[in-house]
Amino acid sequence: MMDEFAWTAFDRESTKTPSIERPSQNQVHLYCLEFAPYLEAVSRLSEWLSEEERQRAARLRFADGRDRFILSHAYTRFVLARYLGIHPRDVEFGTSETGKPWVVGESGGMEERFGFNLSHCKTYVVVAVAPTLLVGVDVEEHRPNMDALGIAKRYFAPEEFAVFETLAEEEIEPYFLKIWTCKEAFVKAIGLGLSYSLNRFQAIGLQDNRPELIGIEPDYGPSSAWSLRTCRPAQEVHIAIAVRLPNAAIVQCG
Numbered sequence: 054m055m056d057e058f059a060w061t062a063f064d065r066e067s068t069k070t071p072s073i074e075r076p077s078q079n080q081v082h083l084y085c086l087e088f089a090p091y092l093e094a095v096s097r098l099s100e101w102l103s104e105e106e107r108q109r110a111a112r113l114r115f116a117d118g119r120d121r122f123i124l125s126h127a128y129t130r131f132v133l134a135r136y137l138g139i140h141p142r143d144v145e146f147g148t149s150e151t152g153k154p155w156v157v158g159e160s161g162g163m164e165e166r167f168g169f170n171l172s173h174c175k176t177y178v179v180v181a182v183a184p185t186l187l188v189g190v191d192v193e194e195h196r197p198n199m200d201a202l203g204i205a206k207r208y209f210a211p212e213e214f215a216v217f218e219t220l221a222e223e224e225i226e227p228y229f230l231k232i233w234t235c236k237e238a239f240v241k242a243i244g245l246g247l248s249y250s251l252n253r254f255q256a257i258g259l260q261d262n263r264p265e266l267i268g269i270e271p272d273y274g275p276s277s278a279w280s281l282r283t284c285r286p287a288q289e290v291h292i293a294i295a296v297r298l299p300n301a302a303i304v305q306c307g
């Protein structure tokens with residue numbers, strides 16, 4: 054019975070469903086899970102996934118990628134199920150024309166609906182939950198041999214690239230990951246992903262820890278309607294959240 058499920062930890066069941074309040078009007082709930090402790094539970098947790106998700110996992114070439122995909126989707130279901138008061142396997146997703154997932158059965162306009170976004174890297178999955186569909190999250194971690202300057206020059210606005218020329222060698226990669234996650238979080242929030250050129254807007258104030266988006270096109274703006282937040286669960290890991298809520302507060306939930 055659905056009502057008899059609850060979760061004391063991501064992969065454990067207990068006897069009663071806890072109910073978590075949805076984020077209030079200026080909040081984003083942020084969840085971050087490290088994969089490693091849950092790798093042994095992959096086959097059991099894959100039962101929570103839909104047939105389509107299982108097929109997507111099966112198409113992934115490498116076993117570690119498949120495990121991360123399954124854990125990411127099981128965890129996202131777990132997070133959302135606690136707000137909805139249902140079993141994780143009963144969470145239903147729809148997707149926008151551009152591939153952004155949303156929760157089926159939620160009414161209201163784009164900016165009033167219960168929204169979420171997820172991102173995964175090699176070590177972590179991160180889920181952001183907000184009172185709007187216009188939320189995006191990105192997590193990136195250090196990769197050996199990353200051509201940070203080359204990518205920045207090619208994809209970022211000239212003003213953003215100019216900052217790199219003021220940085221010491223060891224500052225380049227951390228700054229690159231910070232700005233990249235901010236920009237990807239925004240393009241995920243608007244649902245267009247990397248089909249939206251990253252040089253069409255700017256993320257500024259990152260060195261002072263006062264990140265802001267500027268130059269947002271009128272279709273998505275004004276800039277003052279958006280909040281951009283960053284955090285680091287570990288030294289080499291960068292997370293950014295972009296949400297169309299002014300002065301948003303990030304509540305770390307997991």
Ligand SMILES: CC(C)(COP(=O)(O)OP(=O)(O)OC[C@H]1O[C@@H](n2cnc3c(N)ncnc32)[C@H](O)[C@@H]1OP(=O)(O)O)[C@@H](O)C(=O)NCCC(=O)NCCS
Pocket residue numbers: 122125150151152153154170171172173174189190191192237240241242243244245246247248
């Ligand atoms: C969306 C995108 C930015 C994700 O980049 P990534 O660094 O590989 O992945 P992340 O881990 O940060 O995020 C992946 C998750 O974002 C979500 N997502 C997928 N498409 C999305 C979109 N358009 N907008 C926001 N979120 C999206 C999914 O939940 C996805 O998880 P899954 O792949 O496990 O199902 C990238 O895949 C992209 O730009 N895709 C192109 C979108 C596009 O061209 N659309 C036009 C087609 S009409």
